[in-house]
Structures are given as structure tokens and as C-alpha cells.
Amino acid sequence: VHLLESGGGLVQPGGSLRLSCAASGFTFSTYAMNWVRQAPGKGLEWVSTIRGSGDNTYYADSVKGRFTISRDNSKNTLYVQMNSLRVEDTAVYYCARSIGSGHYHFDYWGQGTLVTVSS
Amino acid sequence: AIQMTQSPSSLSASVGDRVTITCRASQDIRNDLGWYQQKPGKAPKFLIYAASSLQSGVPSRFSGSGSGTDFTLTISSLQPDDFATYYCLQDYNYPFTFGPGTKVDIK
Numbered sequence: 268v269h270l271l272e273s274g275g276g277l278v279q280p281g282g283s284l285r286l287s288c289a290a291s292g293f294t295f296s297t298y299a300m301n302w303v304r305q306a307p308g309k310g311l312e313w314v315s316t317i318r319g320s321g322d323n324t325y326y327a328d329s330v331k332g333r334f335t336i337s338r339d340n341s342k343n344t345l346y347v348q349m350n351s352l353r354v355e356d357t358a359v360y361y362c363a364r365s366i367g368s369g370h371y372h373f374d375y376w377g378q379g380t381l382v383t384v385s386s
Numbered sequence: 387a388i389q390m391t392q393s394p395s396s397l398s399a400s401v402g403d404r405v406t407i408t409c410r411a412s413q414d415i416r417n418d419l420g421w422y423q424q425k426p427g428k429a430p431k432f433l434i435y436a437a438s439s440l441q442s443g444v445p446s447r448f449s450g451s452g453s454g455t456d457f458t459l460t461i462s463s464l465q466p467d468d469f470a471t472y473y474c475l476q477d478y479n480y481p482f483t484f485g486p487g488t489k490v491d492i493k
Contacts, residue, residue, distance in 0.1 A: 303430075310473065310484060310485075310486050310487045311422070311424070311430065311473050311475075311484045311487075312484065313475070313481060313482040313483065313484065316480070316482070325480040325481070326481070327481045328387065328481060361429055361430075366432075366435060366441075370418075370420075370435050370436060370477060371477040371482070372420040372432060372435040372475065372477055373422075373430070373432060374432045374441060375432075376429035376430060376431075376432075377429065378429060379429055
């Protein structure tokens with residue numbers, strides 16, 4: 268299993284960014300996928316989950332209405348579109364696979380991509 | 387949203403010590419709790435799910451227990467590789483919530 272995030276960078280407050288997570292080594296479409304973030308020096312924060320089919324999505328209150336999670340099962344890729352970015356969205360963003368079988372914990376993680384929101 | 391607390395926030399221990407970390411949920415979450423280990427600059431590592439089920443490949447010195455609102459992670463004999471920050475996470479309902487973390491460092 269391998270997860271590789273990309274798309275991070277520096278963006279101004281109010282701007283947008285799309286992160287991608289390329290997955291390999293497993294049947295992508297059968298697993299829920301997630302975004303988890305970590306602000307510098309802070310703890311972990313769950314951001315969003317999307318079920319395998321893509322039909323069901325869930326968001327933290329802190330990003331609801333601004334972030335949109337999606338997936339392309341034909342490309343084995345997970346995305347998050349981040350709009351109206353705030354300084355407090357600055358963090359390392361990890362994509363992570365859910366373990367399945369009725370549980371949603373995160374068994375495999377990418378290396379993370381840094382998003383910096385600053386003027 | 388369910389609030390997760392952890393205690394202690396940090397602890398100092400020696401190699402070979404038995405270490406216990408506590409996680410408490412603000413409401414009954416059955417056994418829908420997991421534990422993660424994170425080292426500086428690295429992605430978290432998944433240790434335990436369903437409160438007490440050890441993830442494949444995780445050393446048996448790690449164990450978890452609890453249900454309802456109170457949970458514990460125990461390291462039976464601390465090893466040099468175990469110095470890290472530990473987080474609990476509830477997957478009982480959305481939004482999923484992590485505890486604030488417990489940093490385990492060398493005495």
C-alpha cells in the first residue's frame with residue numbers, strides 16, 4: 268500500500284488549493300479514504316472522509332462548506348478542494364486509508380503535504 | 387461533537403517501564419476507539435482499533451482496553467523505539483475526534 272500526496276504550497280488567505288493523493292497497492296474503490304491534518308506543533312485533526320463509492324462524504328465543522336472531498340476510482344486518486352482558505356488551515360495534510368470491515372480507523376498514511384496560508 | 391481527553395499530557399519513563407495512557411470520551415462510544423503513535427516529522431502509525439484489537443505487525447507489548455467512555459493504552463515494557471506522542475481517536479460517529487495527545491519521553 269502506498270499513498271502519495273501532492274498539491275501543497277503557499278496560498279493567500281481567501282485562496283484555493285486542491286490536494287491529490289495517489290493510491291497504489293490495494294483495490295482503491297473498496298476502501299473509505301480520509302484527510303487528516305496537523306497544524307505546526309499541534310495535534311492531529313480529522314478533516315474529511317469519503318466512502319469507497321464516493322456517495323457519502325463527511326466533514327469536520329471547521330472545514331464544512333469550504334472543503335470538498337472527492338475521489339476518482341478509475342485513477343486511484345483522492346482529492347480535497349480547499350476554498351476560502353484561512354490562516355488556521357495551515358497544516359500538514361495527510362491522506363489515510365480506512366481499515367474497512369465496519370471500522371474507519373486509518374491503517375495506512377501518506378507522508379503528508381504542507382499547506383501554508385499566509386499573506 | 388464528541389470530545390476526547392487524554393491523561394497525562396506528557397510523561398517521562400525509562401526503558402523497561404510499564405506505561406499507561408488514559409483516554410476519556412465525553413459520551414458513550416462503545417468500543418469505537420483506536421490508538422496512534424507519532425514521531426516528530428513522521429506520519430502517525432496505527433496501533434489499535436476497536437479499543438483492544440492490535441493492528442497487524444504491532445508489537446505485543448502494546449495493548450488497549452476499555453469501553454464506553456474510559457480507555458487505556460498500555461505499553462508493558464517500554465522500548466527505545468516507543469518514545470513518541472500517542473493519540474486516541476473515536477470513530478463512533480462523525481465528526482471523528484482525536485485526543486490532544488500524550489508525549490512519552492525519556493527519563
